Amino acid sequence: AQSVAQPEDQVNVAEGNPLTVKCTYSVSGNPYLFWYVQYPNRGLQFLLKYITGDNLVKGSYGFEAEFNKSQTSFHLKKPSALVSDSALYFCAVRTSNTGFQKLVFGTGTRLLVSP
Amino acid sequence: DAGVIQSPRHEVTEMGQEVTLRCKPISGHDYLFWYRQTMMRGLELLIYFNNNVPIDDSGMPEDRFSAKMPNASFSTLKIQPSEPRDSAVYFCASSLNMGGRGETQYFGPGTRLLVL
Numbered sequence: 210a211q212s213v214a215q216p217e218d219q220v221n222v223a224e225g226n227p228l229t230v231k232c233t234y235s236v237s238g239n240p241y242l243f244w245y246v247q248y249p250n251r252g253l254q255f256l257l258k259y260i261t262g263d264n265l266v267k268g269s270y271g272f273e274a275e276f277n278k279s280q281t282s283f284h285l286k287k288p289s290a291l292v293s294d295s296a297l298y299f300c301a302v303r304t305s306n307t308g309f310q311k312l313v314f315g316t317g318t319r320l321l322v323s324p
Numbered sequence: 325d326a327g328v329i330q331s332p333r334h335e336v337t338e339m340g341q342e343v344t345l346r347c348k349p350i351s352g353h354d355y356l357f358w359y360r361q362t363m364m365r366g367l368e369l370l371i372y373f374n375n376n377v378p379i380d381d382s383g384m385p386e387d388r389f390s391a392k393m394p395n396a397s398f399s400t401l402k403i404q405p406s407e408p409r410d411s412a413v414y415f416c417a418s419s420l421n422m423g424g425r426g427e428t429q430y431f432g433p434g435t436r437l438l439v440l
Contacts, residue, residue: 252431
């Protein structure tokens, strides 16, 4: 069965500092990995995804994520945080072994960037 | 494209009433998903459709919930009768069919449902 773990309920970082939001996964077969962001009272917005190829994936708003197969991780990173990055971040995974479209989401990590 | 459109954005109803949530997916997308988000259970997939056909409804909580997709541009999620524990934010999402090569799901703004 597929699963995703986001071990931190909340991450606090000062504006201008680098940020990392952690995600680990478990799938049978090769993973497809996604990061979404949710701002208050809004739907989830796609940030980036890893399908294959380069382990470092660049996405929207200056975010990037590194796929690490040996550690089964897909941590979200940004070199310099902005107050406007404060939101709820979701990691999601599905396996490439099936043609179905079912994504499994993590429980979310709230990012709080202080001025 | 306007993105995924959901209506209403907010719904307040009384226990026992019928609730209908509506979704218009992005034009050309083959897959449509209904999710529910609560503080306690996080984001749950309720059901999804491929080419208007329900594929997996294992996440539908009980018989009070039903979903339809009469055509490629419209879907409904109905709760009858509604109960206070159904209070949540319901999201609709859609994606293209790329043969299972990591399709991205695009979410609507959600419907915030409160059942009193």
